[in-house]
Amino acid sequence: MRKGCSKLLCEDEHQFERWNHAVLTNLKAEFKRFKDVVVLSLMHPWERDARLLKKALKKGHEQYNVIVEITCTRSSDQLLGARKAYHSLFDRSIEEDFASHIKGSERKLLVALVSAYRYEGPKVKEDNVRSEAKAFFNAIKNSDKRKVVEDDEVVRILTTRSKLHLKEVYEQYNKLSDKTIIEELEVDLLLKETVECLCTPQTYFTGVFGVALSDDANEDEKKALTRLVATQEGGEMKGVVAKFERRIEEKVKGAYKDVLVGVLAKDGK
Amino acid sequence: MATLTVPSAVPSVSEDCEQLKKAFSGWGTNEKLIIDILGHRNAEQRNLIRKTYAETYGEDLLKALDKELTSDFERLVLLWTLDPAERDALLANEATKRWTSSNQVLMEIACTRSANQLLHARQAYHARYKKSLEEDVAHHTTGDFRKLLLPLVSAYRYEGDEVNMTLAKTEAKLLHERISNKAYSDDDVIKVLGTRSKAQINATLNHYKNEYGNDIIEDLEADPKDEFLALVRSTVKCLVYPEKYFEEILRQAINKRGTDEGALTRVVSSRAEFDLKIIADEYQRRNSVPLTRAIVKDTHGDYEKMLLVLAGDDDA
Numbered sequence: 001m002r003k004g005c006s007k008l009l010c011e012d013e014h015q016f017e018r019w020n021h022a023v024l025t026n027l028k029a030e031f032k033r034f035k036d037v038v039v040l041s042l043m044h045p046w047e048r049d050a051r052l053l054k055k056a057l058k059k060g061h062e063q064y065n066v067i068v069e070i071t072c073t074r075s076s077d078q079l080l081g082a083r084k085a086y087h088s089l090f091d092r093s094i095e096e097d098f099a100s101h102i103k104g105s106e107r108k109l110l111v112a113l114v115s116a117y118r119y120e121g122p123k124v125k126e127d128n129v130r131s132e133a134k135a136f137f138n139a140i141k142n143s144d145k146r147k148v149v150e151d152d153e154v155v156r157i158l159t160t161r162s163k164l165h166l167k168e169v170y171e172q173y174n175k176l177s178d179k180t181i182i183e184e185l186e187v188d189l190l191l192k193e194t195v196e197c198l199c200t201p202q203t204y205f206t207g208v209f210g211v212a213l214s215d216d217a218n219e220d221e222k223k224a225l226t227r228l229v230a231t232q233e234g235g236e237m238k239g240v241v242a243k244f245e246r247r248i249e250e251k252v253k254g255a256y257k258d259v260l261v262g263v264l265a266k267d268g269k
Numbered sequence: 270m271a272t273l274t275v276p277s278a279v280p281s282v283s284e285d286c287e288q289l290k291k292a293f294s295g296w297g298t299n300e301k302l303i304i305d306i307l308g309h310r311n312a313e314q315r316n317l318i319r320k321t322y323a324e325t326y327g328e329d330l331l332k333a334l335d336k337e338l339t340s341d342f343e344r345l346v347l348l349w350t351l352d353p354a355e356r357d358a359l360l361a362n363e364a365t366k367r368w369t370s371s372n373q374v375l376m377e378i379a380c381t382r383s384a385n386q387l388l389h390a391r392q393a394y395h396a397r398y399k400k401s402l403e404e405d406v407a408h409h410t411t412g413d414f415r416k417l418l419l420p421l422v423s424a425y426r427y428e429g430d431e432v433n434m435t436l437a438k439t440e441a442k443l444l445h446e447r448i449s450n451k452a453y454s455d456d457d458v459i460k461v462l463g464t465r466s467k468a469q470i471n472a473t474l475n476h477y478k479n480e481y482g483n484d485i486i487e488d489l490e491a492d493p494k495d496e497f498l499a500l501v502r503s504t505v506k507c508l509v510y511p512e513k514y515f516e517e518i519l520r521q522a523i524n525k526r527g528t529d530e531g532a533l534t535r536v537v538s539s540r541a542e543f544d545l546k547i548i549a550d551e552y553q554r555r556n557s558v559p560l561t562r563a564i565v566k567d568t569h570g571d572y573e574k575m576l577l578v579l580a581g582d583d584d585a
Contacts, residue, residue: 080388080425083425084425087425087427087428087429091427091429091431092427092466093424093425093426093427093464093466094425095420095423095424095425095463095464096427096460096464096465096466099460099463099464100460107456111420111464112419112423115403115420115423115424115425116401116403116423117388117391117392117395117401117402117403117423118401118404119395119399119400119401119404120395121395121399123399123400125400128408156407156408156415159403159407160401160403160404160407160408160419161404162400162401162404
């Protein structure tokens, strides 16, 4: 093999053939990505989510988007399972760790998101949809005086209502304004992601794929792709994958690509 | 410890259903039979009876009971017959619908049940009311009350005995500072009461007493008219020594002129299969009279009989 890979080797001052450092780094990174996606896929989803949440909490503010992603894209029972796993793994409850370590205006939102056990049935109360779309409207209108994420009503609605209800609130808002809620929240990134994951998860997944597969994607953005692929079940992701098939072909290589394509294909296209 | 007694030789479910059907038929109702059967069956048995009754007679047992019984006795039997999760869901739903700042039922359910019991109640709530408990609590409560109640009903507390003593010291100090400043609804107070495990809170309160001389409850009595403060006090009691909380509720219900049947019914029906024995012992200790005797003095008829059976007094 060493003979065949002469390009990768170079002679150093001691006339010893060793791996080209840059190539080595690259190789490690590629295998790590492969390892990550495999480990993530094989772990029990509850343990996986508990560990991901713990890690994101430790890393701090820059990783709060991971918390939003997990708490908002899991089903009620999956999120509950993660809370149970967290008890076993860390001898604490997830909400006490969140409440202790997250500071600032996003604390209320994140603690409430992880504590939710949303109704998942088809029933939605129209009166509430209308009044709550209005509440969003008012909060956004007053966003120059107070950040939307600090509005108690907005937080209440996003952290307690069912996803179906929230999707209808999102629709209803479009009747009140020419911009969508997501368009209005460009400044409040975490809140924007919360709304996306809850109301229009397809847009969220598309966003992550797009960024991760672009030319100047950074490590975190690429990791986001791995995480999504390993933790989402078909469903919402199917349509998104189809869009990016060609780019995956172009940009992703080797074993990692096989896993990507394999994991995505397993849930049917 | 439970006060509910179940006979060692339990009749078959179909026999129970047959007897209950007999109790409803003809003129009037055989209340004694209803008490004898339902008052001596555990949750699993009652669920089976309901299921079998519906399959055999095409009618929901609870609806039949509703038709035949009245008033306080009916309410007690209905609440009792439900399994704990559904009962909690029903009580919680009632509490949100007619919530007032003096209503402590939501806190009572959230704090005296185990983490899994609270979870089952939340699941039963989805099934029965087609929405989540937390969305109703968030929607119907306001201000500081909502700030405290929402985390309480959403909690899934760690239930192990692991306690962090350093944390207990830090949080005891924190609580003392906040309470001294009358900042009862401060984020840190809510965080401790709303997320910490019961063992951790207990350790914190022990440390509080060691360090500051008073029981935290004494320091939470500054203003007798402050209903939020009253709720915080009760929250602490429910989390750390629920039997004292329930004893107080029973004492107030019984001593009140005319009796507060609502509270009496709620406590007896919801605790009979869990810790009513411990509560009754506490009642006797505090009032120098057995709970059952106080019930006899204060209530009558079938309502009294059912209460006594559930409280473990079988001479009824």
